Amino acid sequence: MFKHHFYSIPFTFLSLFLLLFLNTSAFATCISWREVAVNLTPRNELEIKWRVEETLGTFAYRVERSIDNVSFTVLGEISGLQQMEGDIRYSWNDASPLFGKVFYRIRQIKGGGEECLSPTIDFTYIDNGIQQAEMYPNPCIDYLHLSFYASRYSELSLVFVNEAGILVRQETVKVSLGFNTLLINVLSLPPGIYTVDLKNRELAVRRRLVIQSY
Numbered sequence: 001m002f003k004h005h006f007y008s009i010p011f012t013f014l015s016l017f018l019l020l021f022l023n024t025s026a027f028a029t030c031i032s033w034r035e036v037a038v039n040l041t042p043r044n045e046l047e048i049k050w051r052v053e054e055t056l057g058t059f060a061y062r063v064e065r066s067i068d069n070v071s072f073t074v075l076g077e078i079s080g081l082q083q084m085e086g087d088i089r090y091s092w093n094d095a096s097p098l099f100g101k102v103f104y105r106i107r108q109i110k111g112g113g114e115e116c117l118s119p120t121i122d123f124t125y126i127d128n129g130i131q132q133a134e135m136y137p138n139p140c141i142d143y144l145h146l147s148f149y150a151s152r153y154s155e156l157s158l159v160f161v162n163e164a165g166i167l168v169r170q171e172t173v174k175v176s177l178g179f180n181t182l183l184i185n186v187l188s189l190p191p192g193i194y195t196v197d198l199k200n201r202e203l204a205v206r207r208r209l210v211i212q213s214y
Helices: 002-022
Strands: 033-040 046-053 058-066 073-079 087-094 100-110 115-117 121-125 130-136 143-150 154-162 167-175 178-185 192-199 203-211
Touching: 033 100, 033 121, 046 100, 058 087, 073 087, 130 192, 130 203, 143 192, 143 203
Parallel strands: none
Antiparallel strands: 033 046, 046 087, 058 073, 058 100, 100 115, 100 121, 130 143, 143 178, 154 167, 154 192, 192 203
């Protein structure tokens, strides 16, 4: 009986050591989220920025968005920088932001499969009164129609940006209360893919336009 107790004690400590050593993933700690923020860019996109104390082993960061702070959808993913130490800054742009109050968070994905969530932040994107927007024909060759309903009188900027992100055309249009239709001559623009924005201080309408040659 004495011999049995003599060997059972070291075996118990050895088992505990192996359990802790082989299951370190259960005690994996999240990175330190130094900063998570959302800003409106001059192009009326929402820039989600985060700053972390980076460690080796981060596979990717996923940007997630929600309208109710409960159900989140993935907007994009950025690969993690494999840096030993120091603060690392990341950013990702939401090019098609939703109107109203929206929630964002970042999900850290580690190489071993562990996941860590950042604090959730919210941003209120103001509706400036433009609804039921339609743009046609698309693809377009010569003249573009942009129709929409405006809830108030205002002046808006019509902006064309090419695939390289270069502003190629901008003009001011007057908007009346009710339904409006703009007839836009695009013959001066080279064939290609464009982002068309109709906006004042906030983005009202954003559409993707393809211009073709005759």
